[in-house]
Structures are given as structure tokens and as C-alpha cells.
Amino acid sequence: MSKTVEITKEADQFLKKIEELSGEKITSCIQCGICSGSCPMINEMDLTPAQSMSKTQLGQEEELLDSKSIWICASCFNCKVRCPRDLDLAKVAEALRQVVLRKAVDKINIDAISPEEMMELPQIALVAACRRLTN
Amino acid sequence: MAMKLPYYPGCTLKTKAKNFETSTLAVAKELDIELVELPKWNCCGAVSSIVTDDLMHQLAPARNFVRVLEMNKSGIVDNEYRLVALCSMCYNTLKRTNLLLKNDHEKLKTINDFMYLEEDYNNEVEVVHFLEILRDIGFDKVKEKVKVDLSSLKIAPYYGCLLLRPKEIAIDNTEDPRIESDLLDSLGVKPIDNPFKKMCCGAHQTVQDKYAVARNTYTIVSGAIKAGAEAIITSCPLCAFNLDNRQREAKELYPDFEGVPILYFTQVMGLAFGVPEEELGFDLNYNDPRPLLREKNILK
């Protein structure tokens, strides 16, 4: 049985916004799943990388922005080097994060890190986490 | 005469990964390479800016390129525009901005306009990783400097992500890198192939979810152990932290997990070249490699 999905104007605008921010032609994703099979963080994700791509195609803003996956992506570019359509999912995840972060939202609270942990963590981890997870 | 190269340390090499810097400077000296620290360098930003409208974060790497121009102008280096990075993350971030500006003249112009107090940057600089310098001078030259027999050591290379991905910045074949095992070969160490050598450790996720990283640590380190490795080498202070310190959390999750020491590749080079132990800084490695090295009669 076929299922019809209606794409609203808002959904289409959301897709266009993410395409523009990421610079990726998200509609060219063929849902082959290679990205999901290559992702080192997939066990921690609620949406697989391929699912995130299809939901972006459909402009399902809420599900994407509320997902754990966009915050768990480590920007390792493994999906990017393997995607047969040369799509960069790390850029797509970053674009999705930016939509949230630019509303002055922080996804990690640095103050909540204990002094012991703060002392142990290398700067590179803290700077990278702040860059990817705070506004 | 020593080959003088502009060198970008990055912040972690000045603190938590001081041993990466001291061991590198020592082995470079043995090879007649002088790594000259960039005057007034600034943090590269750790991760590259990957959305299309965020030019602001390309500024930090670009400013460091201007420092290379100044080094040439003032004669600190002589017509040398290669900028050497050691930390894989710094390498990746600097290199991506470097390529972006080479390919996008409009963005280059905007950046130059914004940095109007600096000298104009016109894509003179090429960002390279220290491993590439070693490959360029030749691993046979590295071999000539070996004084200590390390043939009893079995070490697995670990590349992680940022030396190899995305393809345009890769220092070696993205799917089948050899550069670290070629280096180990030249040092007389037996390289062990770990099927998880290119798997990401989880990077900055270590700040918000250390157990997610510990699960990756477990996979990567166990892969090396199963293949027969007694230690793992890396070139990134964040990989090192995640593979080394997070073995503690991995042991909580998998009680029968036994770890191995994690070394910077330059620490192994230092051992082979007979560099004094103080310069190799093993006290900063979380899992102390010295018991293994003493057992093998490499250290006293």
C-alpha cells in the first residue's frame, strides 16, 4: 500500500534552509544507508544518519531538532567519505544544530562539570564541545 | 644546516599534552629539523567551521597564516611557507580553512578586509602534518637515527578521523592509510594492524557523555589487543585522552577489559633514537607505559 506524504510550505522552507546552511543537496540522498552503517556513534542515536537525511528531505523540523542524534554526531566525516552521493552529513548535522543554537540555546552546561573533571579534560575537548554544542 | 619550519603547537600541547611537544622537538632535532614556534599564534578553534554562512570562525586559522608571512619577512625562516601542525585536530582545522581560502577568492577577500590591520594573505601558506614531513624526508632517513632496539614491541597505529577525513585534507589513503605503520617499520617496531584504526573515538562527546566515548574506546582498544598490540600510537591529544583516560570508564562498563598504554608516535620515535626519558614525558600518559618498557629492557 502506498503512503502519501504531503509536504507543507513550512516543511519545504525548512529543507531549503538546511540545504543552504549545510551547502549540501539533501534531496539527492538515495537512502542507501551506507552512512548509518559507517557511523561510529549510531548506538547512541535515536535517528540513524540516513533517517535524519530523509526527515530533512521531508522537512520534519520538530523531530529532527528534538532528536538526540544531531547532538551526538561527532563530525568524524566517515559517512561523508563513503556516501555514494558525496553528501556531507556532518555538515547537515551542524546546520541542524545551528538552527537550535542560534536561538541562544546551549546544549551543554559547562558550569555543571565538576572541578575534578574540568581539571582532567584537555582544552581541545572543551573548546571543541563549546564550538559544537553552545551558541 | 637544520631545516627550519614554522610550527603551530595549539593549546593542548602546551599543557595536558606537553609530552607530545617535548618528544616531537627532541626527535625533530635528531633529524636536523628545527620547528620554530609561530610568534603570537592563536587557538585555531579546535573544530572547523562547517556551515556555509560562518566565515567568522575561519578567521582564527587565517590569522595564524599571517604569522607565517611575518616569520618569512623578519627572516626567522627562509622562504618557508609550510606550517607544521602536530595535533590532528589543529591540522584538520587549519588545513580546511587553508583550502577554503585557496578555492574561494571572495571569502579570502572578505577575510583580508576584516583583518585590515594585518598584512594581506594571498594563499602563500601550506598546512602540513609532522608525519608528512617525516615521509617527505624519507623513512629511510628516520631509520638511520635508530639507536635502540625496539623489535620486541608490538604497536598498533591509530589514525582516528582528522588526519584522513574529509578526503581533501587526508595525509594518506582515506580507507587504507600506511603512514604510521611505515614509520613504525622504520623504527624497528612491529606494526600491528587494528581493524578499528580509523574509527572515531567520539571526540568532544567526551565532555557531555563519557560513557558513549568509553564504549568506542573499548571497541578500538580491544581491537588492537586482539590483533596482538601492547600499545597504541596516536597523533591527537583528544584521541589520546579518549583512548587513554577513558579506559577507566571502559573498565567500569566491561570489567574484564584490560587496557594498554597509549603513546604519541613521537614518544616511540624518541625511544628508538635514545632521547633522554625526561623529554618523553611518560608521567603525563594516563596508563603508564614504563612498566611495559622496563619489562622489554627498553627503559631502565
Ligand code: SF4
Ligand atoms: S550514504 Fe549518502 S545517499 Fe546513502 S543514505 Fe546516507 S546520505 Fe543518503
Ligand code: SF4
Ligand atoms: S559524521 Fe556524524 S553521522 Fe557521520 S559517521 Fe560521523 S558521527 Fe556518524
Ligand code: SF4
Ligand atoms: S585545536 Fe586545541 S589544541 Fe588546537 S589550538 Fe585550538 S583548542 Fe587548541
Ligand code: SF4
Ligand atoms: S579525537 Fe577522536 S574525533 Fe578526533 S581525530 Fe581523534 S578520533 Fe577523531
